[in-house]
Amino acid sequence: MNRTITYNIKIEDTGKKIQDFLKENGLSSKLITRLKKTKEGILINGKWEYVNYVLKENDTLTIFIKDIFDENNILPTRMPLEIVYEDEDILVINKPAGMPVHPSINNYTNTLANAVTYYYKDEENFIFRCINRLDKDTTGLTIIAKNPLSGCLLYDMITKKMIKRTYLAIVRGMVYDSGTIDAPIARKSESIIERCVDYKSGEKAITHYKPILSSGKYSLLEIHLETGRTHQIRVHMDFIGHPLPGDFLYNPDYSIINRQALHSSCLDFPHPIDNKNMHFEIDMPNDMKKFFY
Template sequence: MKRELTYIIQETDGTAALLTVQSFLKSRGYSHAVIVSLKKTPEGILKNGVWARAHDPLLPGDCLQVRIVEDSSSDHIVPRPLPFPVVYEDEDLLVVNKPADMPIHPSQGNYENTLANAAAWYFKEKGESFVYRCINRLDRDTTGLLILARHAYSAALLSRMVSARQIKREYLAVVRGTPDVSGIIDAPIGRKEGSTIERRVDFEHGEPARTHYELLYSEGGYSLVRLRLDTGRTHQIRVHMKYLGHPLPGDFLYCPDYTKIKRQALHSCRLSFLHPVTGHPLSFTAPLPDDMRSFFPSVSLNTL
């Protein structure tokens, strides 16, 4: 993978006494690790066409070129021909609509059935190197939109955007019963005592967690709700909706009712953010999966 970026230094980028190649790159979000990698790359940094050092000064009108080169792939990830529905792809990132029953990362017992394995196969078939960098998280059985970074620079920018809550995520969930038309669940979440994975609302020891929800439709004892998170705690939607009295069916931890669905009825339906490199606004949607749509046979949900 090779990515080249060009910058023309402007008067507003800094004074001649202070602006260097390194300080300019840091101002553009290049991490220390990425800058070190650029230093080691032949002609990784060029100033006016000449190989430059990190501490070289920059003046208005100078042309700074950056060459990001990643020739190796994640060697611990085995390529496997698994579903990998790409919603969007460019030189800096991908957006993928993850299927159910697919972990994001390899782990004990999950070495060849993950999104990482699918990504490795996808790029192997294209004849391209690819280091696996998944930016946002989804549980194994949650479907929907995920961002993968194509290189270390975009990964650094996107990770910073996640921390600053600049990537807006919306979810759709099927829940038992009929909640209020809309509301906010503001209840801290902590680990359940005696469990390594289960979480619960814990006002004494939990971390702050805040979920906005909106009722969209109800039928046959179930409802479809749209959700937006102010925080990103583990299992936040699943725990908060159970706390509200409206758990997600098919959830093996919080509502093990598999009569209508075999996994938690949760889907990441929308991602909106500014492109980390170009700054252009991006927005993506993924339609409601068939297993969640089947709860509401009397209505068309294509527009959700």
Template sequence: MKRIFRYIIPEEDAGKTIETFLLEHEYTPTCIKFLKKAESLITVNGVWEFVNKKLKENDILETVFLDEEPSENIPSVEMPLDIVYEDEDILVLNKPDNLPIHPTKGYEYTSLANGVVHYYEKQGIPFVFRSVNRIDKNTTGLVIIAKNMLSGSILGESMRKREIHRTYLAITEGELPEKGTIDLPIGRREGSAVERCIDENGMKAVTHYKRLQYANGYSLAQISLETGRTHQIRLHMRAIGHPLPADVLYNPKFEVIERHALHSWKLEFSHPITKELLSFEQEMPEDMRNILRSI
């Protein structure tokens, strides 16, 4: 994947070094280190320059991010992709259930990453897979993929600053309160590489929820996250007595659905390059809608 960024230097940035200018445009030190690796990745008016070069008004600065090889250890595997949005910098996908984001043991050839690598391989494009938000294997819904190092680093920082707003839909057992906030720390369960637990010595985790519907023993909830801990929604809902049905780790009851009833419904964030405010929604999959029909 190749991406070229072009800047015409305004009067107020004249006299700044290339490095200072790039840092002010959200380039991380890692991005700048990459650009310094080879000639032609940083040019001013078509001429390769060091990053300590001072810029003049109306100079044309170009940076080039180039992935010459695809991600290591991610085999290319053809699979259908539900593409919600794509441009030069990001890819937004609707992930189905029973599909991990990255290859894992037992899913070396059946992950979202395998399919994305193949999608670009068909176009003759080496692709490094950079997932911005991660959801569990059996959680469905919206996932952001960064298409180059710069968009990945900017969106990664947006995640750390909680500037990417994630809203989920979940079906829980019992009648949820109308709304509430759960503030319970989460840590690893001793002796397990997978399970997490509520742990007073764990990492801070905050979940906000609102009940949208209740009938026949199940609630439909809209859930937003302040933090993004592993299994956060699943653990927090169980902690207040309203676990998700069919949660194989925390509530293995499969009467109404075959996987935990959780869907990444809405994402709102600023585009990493254009800064345009983006908002995406993806309706619940059929298995969750079937529970609602039944109640």
């Protein structure tokens, strides 16, 4: 989507060039180049200006970011969406189980991308940008960036580990103590999608876990990730002998649940535009609650 942002220049920013000021505020070189090529993309006090203009106190800097339509072949599909939060820059969704995030073979119209694209079908130039992708059968909170600027800033936050993610996982067996798993993860050589712990060629992966509740044969864990490897929680918990029930790859035990018992329960991050602390929390779904209640 298109987005207009206005900055009121304070004394501490005087003497800076527009280009340097925008970089300090998180805009990438690519996005600044796009602004330079956009009609009235950069205005000072209502008048078009070059990026080498030196800012003065009380200047009003306005940028207009025009999203570039992308022929991504995402078909708008009407599906229920549980919207937790929405403003001009971000959309936070509680994703259900069984919904892939992006289209792929055999999943052309049933994804989160299809549903969100339908939700914004009347908006100009909407491009789907999912910040924290979840597996198809993992439920819970995920962030959608609504414009190039929020997308640029949120992706940078992911790199800098400024988006704190909390997961709830049900695992097989009794877990009594908190712990940390530091074990590199790689793709299994004989599989397209399956991962495994591989100390020789794997990428660094660190998972912190804390038991919340135990009952019978299962434990509920609160999990925090230092890294974001594919299937990280599922692989790491299987590695220490506590796999997630319902996991078709690592523990296909469907006696209680028919998908991996994993839920993205909490997100904490600064808002990409105004830096306000954002906190979202969502209860785990009923198919996970039935293990204990």
